[in-house]
Amino acid sequence: MVAKLPVQSPVLTAVGLAFFALNWCNPLMAQIEYLPGIQWPEPKVVSPGDAHSPPSDAIVLFDGQDLSAWENGGNWIVDNGEAVVGKGDIKTKQGFGDCQLHIEWSAPTEVKGNGQGRGNSGVFIMDNYEVQVLDSYNNPTYFEGQAGAIYKQTPPAINAMNPPGKWNIYDIIWTAPRFDDTGQLRSPAYITALHNGVLILNHFELLGDTPWHRPPKYQAHADKLPIRLQDHGNPVRYRNIWLRELKPITATQLRPPVFYNHDTGEETPVE
Ligand code: MG
Numbered sequence: 001m002v003a004k005l006p007v008q009s010p011v012l013t014a015v016g017l018a019f020f021a022l023n024w025c026n027p028l029m030a031q032i033e034y035l036p037g038i039q040w041p042e043p044k045v046v047s048p049g050d051a052h053s054p055p056s057d058a059i060v061l062f063d064g065q066d067l068s069a070w071e072n073g074g075n076w077i078v079d080n081g082e083a084v085v086g087k088g089d090i091k092t093k094q095g096f097g098d099c100q101l102h103i104e105w106s107a108p109t110e111v112k113g114n115g116q117g118r119g120n121s122g123v124f125i126m127d128n129y130e131v132q133v134l135d136s137y138n139n140p141t142y143f144e145g146q147a148g149a150i151y152k153q154t155p156p157a158i159n160a161m162n163p164p165g166k167w168n169i170y171d172i173i174w175t176a177p178r179f180d181d182t183g184q185l186r187s188p189a190y191i192t193a194l195h196n197g198v199l200i201l202n203h204f205e206l207l208g209d210t211p212w213h214r215p216p217k218y219q220a221h222a223d224k225l226p227i228r229l230q231d232h233g234n235p236v237r238y239r240n241i242w243l244r245e246l247k248p249i250t251a252t253q254l255r256p257p258v259f260y261n262h263d264t265g266e267e268t269p270v271e
Helices: 010-025
Strands: 032-035 059-062 077-079 082-084 090-092 099-106 121-125 129-133 168-175 185-187 190-195 198-205 237-245 258-261 267-269
Touching (some): 099 121, 121 168, 129 190
Antiparallel strands (some): 032 258, 059 237, 077 082, 082 237, 099 168, 121 129, 168 190, 190 198, 258 267
């Protein structure tokens, strides 16, 4: 059965608006305000940056100069403001947990190979969880292995790939998995990601790590681990890599929430 939407008559709408206006303006009617009773810290001021510069509170991992923030960075080539995949994976010297990660990459301009052999690299968050990097422009492969996939767990929602030689942008929001003292999973990892500004992963719950040879599983690890970029034998290029560490807002419940009557000063507890 198809549910019928209520039809709002113009007359009723006018009556409702008039009632609202009277209620709001009438000094005889009490003005009741909801007061949550929470003291919030003031949000820090951050300059948002632009296409060429990161937000002011970002940790810059590669700005085109060198790979000094990365282990094994000496075995990749830095040229013309770009880092080209060389020998072996590179990983950040610093570890990260919850974060916002911005990373730009380009598949090789010269198209070579096909499927998983074409423009393959990968962004491993916390060293274990791969967001696939692949030349997925007219390059069929298994869907959970194409660009923007959580490797072997889910395809991206759509394929927003730019052609080989053009830059792609991943903007990733990452919530790290939590483990208790005995190593049991307390909460899984979640990822939201945009590929060239288009949503590809929306709060996806990861099933575990992302190896190619076995099903995913969680294994307890540190709260913070490096970002790792994969050497899969293809000269994929990277630039403009930055990250913002994310922390939950901590607030203080100063008093229980109340309804406050502006006319009488009376406070009524919120049930
Ligand atoms: Mg890969």
